[in-house]
Amino acid sequence: MTKNVSQYVNRDLSWIEFNRRVLQEAQDVRNPLLERAKFLAIVTSNLDEFMSVRVAGIQDQMRAGLTKTDFTGYTPGGLWKRLIKRATQMVNEQYRTYREVFRGLSKEGIFIRSFDELNATQTKAVSEYFHEIVFPVLTPMAVDQSRPFPLVHTKELYLAVLLQREGDSTEEEPLFAIVQVPSILSRLVSVPGRTNSKKSEFVLLEDLIEQFINTLFNGYVPFSVHPFRLTRNADLTLDEEGAEDLLEEIEKELRRRRWGIPVRLEIGKGMHPYALETLREELEIEDNLFEIDGPLDLSFLMKFVNSLPGHDNLRYEKMEPVYPREFDDTDDMFEVIRQRDVLMYHPYESFEAVNDFVMQAAYDPDVMAIKMTLYRVSGQSALVQALAKAAESGKQVTVVVELKARFDEERNIAWARQLEKAGCHVVYGLVGLKTHAKILLVVRREQRTLRRYVHVGTGNYNDNTATSYTDIGLFTSHPVIGGDASALFNEVTGYSSPYEWKAFGVAPSDLKEKLYRLIDRERDNALAGNPARIIAKMNSLSNQEMIDKLYEASQAGVKIELIVRGVCCLRPGVLGRSDNIRVISIVDRFLEHARIMYFSNGGEEEIYLSSADWMTRNLTRRIELMCPVFDESLRQILINMLKLNLDDNVKARELKPTGLYETITEEGQEPFRSQFEARHIEKWKGRA
Incomplete structure (x- = not known):
């Protein structure tokens, strides 16, 4: 690593890498096809929240003229450019994967059809569905001098329509209208099967509307129809001190969220330049444009997969939770x-x-x-x-x-x-x-x-x-x-004086300090030549002071193993600073969400459960809880659980000093998938 590389990984760039690991699950041919489609939906939902909260916050900083670097060395402007570049690459990769997954699904008899692929019977059926079900719900919204640009709701799908009056010259300036694709209806419309066919065939709702768009504009000729989707700033801004009724204040803020500042504009590939320029001008969005080669908003795939009957061979094997x-x-x-x-x-x-x-x-x-x-x-x-x-x-x-x-x-x-x-x-x-x-x-x-x-x-x-x-x-x-x-x-x-916790660590009062003491105790053990080890499992690690504490412990010789599913700002494996720290992330069928902390404590092992990730917000701006496990047999069960994760070489990815994640491969090693092993309840509870 070069000397000018920050000793910390940027939080938002780390998040992009996390979502890339989710995308890898959609790309993993070992996963069943319909499960891969679900992961594509999760990638979209994750990116929606990231754009509406994290990227929106960075844009707010840029608008305020902030140029100060964060502790990872990035200015808001520099970080924004890098995030958009990486997000664009990821979205392009996501849609390549989408096409690959549906090529595989087509071999299993599941198709999303275009209209020119439908036979006469199917065309008649979807035409009837449009006129009877879809048409009455649609509202064309024209934009002209007497009708201002309508409110475009965040993360809803719309069609941008360019029209000409019948008989007008093609050189006349186009007329512009938008049509919302109704979210109350399914994005995928079932098409009746062909004769003696067991295929499951669908058309996209927006394609169906586009096919019959002329029925909404009598006397006009639609000549360009393309989908678009806007993401707005979704962060709540509350004055809790001045709010007499917090419920009412939040309800007002939720209504205001509809008018949040635009953050991202997604458009269908090949949108007419006039339509795009109109959207950019009216929505006041210059940058953060994503041109999508495929259906916008793949989150619909989650509902599609869950509602699709049969095809159990294309899903994970069912797992019924056992009663304790x-x-x-x-x-x-x-x-x-x-x-x-x-x-x-x-x-x-x-x-x-x-x-x-x-x-x-x-x-x-x-x-x-x-x-x-x-x-x-x-x-x-x-x-x-x-x-x-x-x-x-x-x-x-x-x-x-x-x-x-x-x-x-x-x-x-x-x-x-x-x-x-x-x-x-x-x-x-x-x-x-x-x-x-x-x-x-x-x-x-x-x-x-x-x-x-x-x-x-x-x-x-x-x-x-x-x-x-x-x-x-x-x-x-x-x-x-x-x-x-x-x-x-x-x-x-109620009102209560500061309490001296006997067992708990509670944020924001003392959780951070208690964790510091536990880490320092391991450091002191290592300096005294005693065995010292920390294993911590959480969703995110981004607090700078906590990372510095872990660096100190590593330098003293403490063996530290971190299982961090999402954001990790710690840079492991750096000689002289973090070479005793290993970080892995597991993304699999189930969302890894447990927070477990283990400290070897000179042989008197301690285990804690917690609601808190090691992020600044959790340690300083939330009421969080960390609770010890006193029962020795239960402590051993939790250690077994942590070992399951640490031994994973199928779904685990290891964080390298570069800030990138790599698969864990050791020659001759048997595949070990922790979530599959965890199904054996009797085994990890020590009863087998």
């Missing part, structure tokens, strides 16, 4: 947790156990109070219904709802209102801090005393994502953890 064995033969979960702590690994073990625990607490006459945090909740949450039932039965139910969970704000507002109507105490956290901790506390009366039962998780209380994210949940009745849990809720919901 510890709760298998009992109707009283409290009795089990009183006797021992219980660890769950989702999605291999069922999230239903959490739902059942809250439901049992709701109906148990000895339960006096239930308190929990909700960050992202599924559409039909059994937890919310159980909490409402508990409140209606007279229990004290307190729910800390995070209204500012990005892109889930509207759903969380709806649940908050439902819980309030049921009689729950709904709290919206502390001003300026997102509540990201995942914790559930049940207070129960037992033999003239009170006992606290706690569930701590690394992921959201969401039964949908619990089937597709890997996360850890811990049930415990340990009195020290119970005491800390009560103190945490008191700090969030």
